[in-house]
Amino acid sequence: MITIQWLYTLAGLMFAGFALLSALDRSNRRRFGNAAFWGLMALSLLGGDRLGDFGNGLLVLGLAGLAGFGFIGRSDPPTTSGEERRAFSDRLGNKLFLPALIIPATALFGTLLYNYTPLSDSGLFEPKRETYILLGLGVLLALAVIFAWLKPPALAPLQEGRRLIDAIGWAAVLPQMLAALGVLFAAAGVGTVIGDMTQSVIPKGNVFAAVAVFGLGMALFTMIMGNAFAAFPVMAAAIGVPLLMRGYGGDPAVIGAIGMLAGFCGTLMTPMAANFNIVPAALLELKDRNGVIKAQIGTALPLLAANILLIWWFAF
């Protein structure tokens, strides 16, 4: 059976490649910081199950320390110039989008094919993980097609991947950290506490009021923290799980998916989400640094209301 561990191994080897190439990159002043950071990610993916819980804890502290105290930097791996890229773009045309489409197509059609034919009885893939495993297969297929078609240098996928991951930096690991924080919140009983508090405020048995508080809470927490990813574990622990799912039996997929999107409405309205709202105002040389936010409020508020209604209709 192909398990999710195969995919962790594939991703782990990729991060190991990033780490190795980082260590050899003399152009980056912080090359050993980058190498250590991506090396720890590789170790986690390749050997996390053998490190023990405390070992994994030290690994996370290492990642946080490297990121938090400025040990990682941007790199500048070898790639093509703007001029070469324009020439390729003109020559190759819109066919250039196709290899990227192989990834979602493999995952989507593969999942449907696997689940709705007798294939699912074969036990080829670990249950519930088939889409992710097929994602990995899609990536390998896309790489094979690109190599057959454009014949890049052998190390190019790792160098280009490193260019992108270094541009993202520690933010690439933040969602995983936030999910782990959510687990600690759950273990410490944060959900129970907030659940008790809100249940005294929300009229008993009023599903709509509970949904509205959940949606508004997602948007508000996102506005305060600038990040819907951070708001989600908190609001799930507070209202989503204890009240909406367990209390009123709402559909967890609807509450989770649309709840996150209610958070995104908050992202549109906060200067804390600097990358999306403040940086573009600067890039476009706007007089008013909140100009982008002002243009977004008229979309965000009706959409937030729509999300609350959607949860109410579809989850119950």
Place this chain on the structure above:
Amino acid sequence: MTNYFVLAGIAIVVAGFALRLNPMLVVTVAAIATGLIAGMDIAEVIATFGKAFNDNRIIAIVWIVLPVIGLLERFGLQQRAGAVITGMRNATTGKLLLLYLAYRQVTAAVGLHSTAGHPQTVRPLVAPMALAAAEKQHGPLDERTADKVKSYSAATDNVGLFFGEDIFFAIGSIVLIQQTLATYGYNLAPLELALWAIPTAIIAFFVHGSRLLLLDRRLGRPRR
């Protein structure tokens, strides 16, 4: 007896983010504080945090698409996206931005969210094209009006991205939802979550799209 102090973790996250401290450190401190307050000893907290991180490794696998995207960029993917957007020449500002909104939502929904963005497409292409369309129709713009057109260009990029990307299942937010809910014993399939992002995506297109068409009318109105 309810221990209200466990909420300190939330307060630390809020304060840490507001003070612009490094989020990786803020999250780590919040996690350790929450565990200690809940009565764990330090070794137990570190082990719990480590186990949780290890259990959530699936979130990291969304990055395996980067070598493919990076390789395609090497062969001009960004420039190609630019050419497609430049091809959206249209009579009015609103209709141009509406087309860009659709492009952004559709490409984000198939995992191509990195082909566009504020530095890649809005600043060099979308905003100048939207301004040119407005000037062609209404003559030279005063600064306030020009800023409005530019703001709407950036806003359209954000709306298209936020309400398109969650339809692609291999994105951080979808895996985060899945893993957070798994903590509570709900095992959801990623495609199931991605499917529920579609209704909001459609509504976002109509809400923001109609505001873009209204923008055309407002630009046409004589200036106060």
